[in-house]
Amino acid sequence: MGQENGLNDKNAQNGSDKAETESGLARIEFSGSNPFQLFREWHGEAREVNLVSPDALCFSTCSKDGVPSSRHMLLRRLDDDGFVLMTDGRSRKSNEIAENPLGSLAFLWSFRKDGSIINRQVRIDGRVEDLPQSSCQEIWEREPLYCKIRANICDQGRPVDWEDHKRIHDSWYEECLRENTVPTIPDHVVYYKVIPTFMEFYLAHDNFIGDRLAFHCTDKDAKVWKMGRIAA
């Protein structure tokens, strides 16, 4: 039963041409053995179809005693062995990762194409490793100005007064313009790599029941994978 991934049952309301009484079974075509290859294909297409946030993912962590939390983040870099994220090391998720270095990612790409509704999901579970700032320098460098200011003025999740915050922002911003500088990276910016032990791909379109491919990693470097098809 696909309610877990049942993202396509509103198709009739959202622009699919398919009649409501139609029914079928989607099929993921993939002849490779490495799920990173399939991820790259799907991620590439999500970028091509002009989605607003093709790099957005939901990142879930939990405390050691089992309280889950989740929030959206951006994929900052895709390495051959994992998914690189950037955040504030003083945040709730960083505290959770420090005591329980496990994470779960979920990407969702929903779009219309050639009269069809397409829903693709990739789920990734794995361990979370710290990366040194120095190995992610290019990520910081391509941040736009306002993100660099934000990284410096926001203590993520801490109480803030909007007017005070605005004054601080404006002072940073004006100084950057006046001096023609950009803020440097603060120490509290941290980078993580999620190294997957499990990856799952879900495809549904129109009134077609979802198809799912699950990959379990059998080594510790995310290189050797066992694939299976599972019910939606």
Next chain:
Amino acid sequence: MGQENGLNDKNAQNGSDKAETESGLARIEFSGSNPFQLFREWHGEAREVNLVSPDALCFSTCSKDGVPSSRHMLLRRLDDDGFVLMTDGRSRKSNEIAENPLGSLAFLWSFRKDGSIINRQVRIDGRVEDLPQSSCQEIWEREPLYCKIRANICDQGRPVDWEDHKRIHDSWYEECLRENTVPTIPDHVVYYKVIPTFMEFYLAHDNFIGDRLAFHCTDKDAKVWKMGRIAA
């Protein structure tokens, strides 16, 4: 620092009219005290702007010993005290909920409007309660045919052979058409309500640093809330 919610730093690549050197501070305007009201406003607008999956959310659970998992689902109904989901009671998440009835939801609505990129996120943490099937009958009834077939033929997450699965699907589908019937709800379909203890709203647009409103519940029925503004 807003990397957690830093969903808008690709605006320049994705259709925002704003120059890359611009910077500002977004502001959520809300004069009420109940976060469900703000949720309804944002959810309503997400439906109006013709997003493909305005009801999609990422649902995270974890095992008792702290292994997180996440997947996208659909919001099936919004009650005054919680968020109703539907799934297969034999799934991984149902096993996790049975041993650890806590859940975390995250909605993300990213869209273009009037030359701007808007990113809104709502995060919801709370306890998960089982609902009787009988209290959710209307949810089942509005499922399209193919979803009703899916609920009957899919044992979620279990290995499946595509060709076998297709034959089973086709036989159900042909019988429905021939007999002019729809499949009834199987026993393993379960409904959950996530009753929030925490809700958080995030807004960012263009090159504006995100604003966040956090609501903490101070009673057990999701009625009394304490609101605060926090850094992105």
